[in-house]
Amino acid sequence: MSSILHLKFFLEKHGFHVSSRLADKLGMRANSVRLFFIYISFVTVGLGFGVYLILAFWLRLKDLIRAKRTSVFDL
Template identity: 90%
Template sequence: MSFIIQLKYFFEKHGFHVSSRLADSLGMRANSVRLFFIYISFVTAGLWFGVYLTLAFWLRLKDLIRAKRTSVFDL
C-alpha cells in the first residue's frame, strides 16, 4: 500500500477512537461527542471573527474621533 493510504488508516484507527473512548468514559453516545466537537469548533471560529470585527470597529471609531489635521491652522 502507498504511504498516504497507510497514513489515512492510521489516523482513522487512532484519531476516531478518541471520541469513542471519551463517550464510553462519560456514558454518552459517540455521535453526541463528535457533534459537540463540531459545534465547539464553529463557536470558537465565530468568536474570533467577532473579536476581529470589534477591533476593526474600534480602530475606525478612533480614526473618526481623531481627525487628521494637515496644519496647525486647521484648529
C-alpha cells in the same frame, strides 16, 4: 501510494475512535461528543471573526472621533 494508504488506515484505526472512547469514559453517546466538537469548532471560528469586526469598528470609530490635522492653522 502505499505509504499514504498505510498512514490513512493508521489514522482511521487510532484517531477516529477518540470520540467513542471519550464518550465511554463520560457515559455519553459518541454522537453527542462529536456534535460537541463540531459546535465548539464553529464557536471558535465565529469568535475570532467577531473579535476582528469589533477591533475594526473600534479603530474606525477612533479615526472618526479624533480628526487628523495637518497644520496648526486647521484649528
